[in-house]
Amino acid sequence: MSGPAPIHVVVVGSGLAGYGVLRELRKLAPDATLTLVTADDGHFYSKPALSTALAKGKHADTLVTTPAAKMAAQLRLDLRAGRGVEALDAGERVLLTTGGPIPYDKLVLAMGADPVKVTIEGEGATRARPVNNLDDYRAFRENLPNGARVLVMGGGLVGSEFANDLSGAGYKAVVVDMLSHPLAQLVPQQVGDAIRDALAAQGVEWHLGRKVVSLDRADAATIATLDDGTRIEADAVLSAVGLRPHIWLARDAGLETARGIKVDATGRTSDPHIYAIGDCAEYPRGLAAYVTPIMAAARAIAPSALGTPTEIRFPPLSVQVKTTAYPVVLLPAPIGVKGGWRKVSDGSDGLKYLFEDETGRTRGYVLTGSLCEERMDMDRSLSAAEAEREAA
Known part of the structure; x- marks a missing residue:
């Protein structure tokens, strides 16, 4: 007489959060059936490396640390790459994808965050593109002329890091931000001013307290008009105005959401069979992006999903800002x-x-x-x- 079937855990998202929890699941449950669903190709890479890759001369393919096929073999995964997620039937425990329905015993949502879309006038508005994943970086780098002048919309963490990277790689970065100093939501004025000055010495041009109101085409170039009438010509436009947790799948399925997908101290959502981790999750302490909290959450969510509730213990979530100039x-x-x-x-x-x-x-x-x-x-x-x- 055969025993019960091994638990089937489905993970959505192939970033650090998704692969992090899959590694922990495989350690704890050698016989579990693990399925990874991802809209991209499933290669493993460091997302933080996207904002430092230009100065290091990295192409998209060289940022891949482990190919998808090798990850699938190492973790014994059923890898469903290139599959978009369309809906979640939480009552029937079925994930609906572009490749067909996938039933699950437990589901882990690791879908990250989506770039904020800003409303800008002008026929060149579609040229403002984010760099939020490997495919974004590939398209951005391959279409960047040598010595290009790049308009960076946003002077927060990502915008400042890209400005540092661009200027370090021989490009001309022009940063526009509505706030008074770089990283204004994270650091006091004096620190922001010091970051601004150090990057300016490296060639970065700043327009602070300003916003882009329109983007217009001028052949291959783009002309940005600011709210004070200043016009900036650029060869490329990088949108770095922020990210929003990916919550629509959970919200539409009836799970509790706020800024992110609401989870308890073990990472469990309002549905006892579904967990959330990483940039899409809102923990009792709030959102917790970055690498350190993701790994801490993975170590607790894996045993919790397997039947042993384990509280997530977050260490201090300090961040190294990748502005090498300062x-x-x-x-x-x-x-x-x-x-x-x-x-x-x-x-x-x-x-x-x-x-x-x-x-x-x-x-x-x-x-x-x-x-x-x-x-x-x-x-x-x-x-x-x-x-x-x-x-x-």
Whole structure:
């Protein structure tokens, strides 16, 4: 008499989150049936490397660290590459794809975030393209003339990193952002000004406190008009105005969503058979993008999906900003927490700021220059303080 069939876990999305949870699932369940559904080719690569690849002379194919076929063999996956997801029937536990329906016992949504689409006037508006995946980078790089002048719409994390990369690779980056300084939602004014000045010295042109209102074609070039009437001619336009968690599949299936797909401390959604991880997930503490929280979540979601509820334990989620012209490490202040930045150090070795909430508790930090070396000590200190607070 045969035993019960092995559990079938379907994962949607082949980024770090998707492959991260698949690795953990395979470690814990050698006999499980694992299916990966992805709209792209399923190759494994580092998404953060997209904003540093130009200066390193990388083509899209050289960014692939493990081909899809090898990933499928290593993890013994049923890889459904090039399959778009059309709908989710949570009641019947069936994922509907362009390649047909796929039933599941447990489903993990790892669909990431989608670039924000901005409304811009002009017949050249469609030339504003994001670089959010390997195919985007391939198209962007292959159509970029040597020494091109590139308009970067957005001076946040991604926009600043691309401006650094473009200028380091011999291109002319022109950044337009509505806010007063680069990374304005993450760092205080003085740090943003220092990033601006360092990149300007590397050739980056800044138009801050401004926005693009129209893009018009001029043969192969594009003419951007700003809200103050300034006109900028560019060979390419990179849209880096932000990302929004991919929630439509979960929302349309009746799962609870807000800014992201709402999950509990184990990564489980409002449906007990479905989990969410990575940029599309909204944890009890809020959104948690970047590499560190993804790996922490994968280590908990895998056993949870297999029947052993495991709480996600997030370490301090500090981020290294890839602006080599001006090194920055930061721990973003939690969204919605009231407080302010306090300067701790301002010298030749760099800047140090702490974000303190209304009780005086440190909730975030920014380090620049050689002070970035304090990152591990800061993370350990804040982690210990959080553990002590939870134990109290």
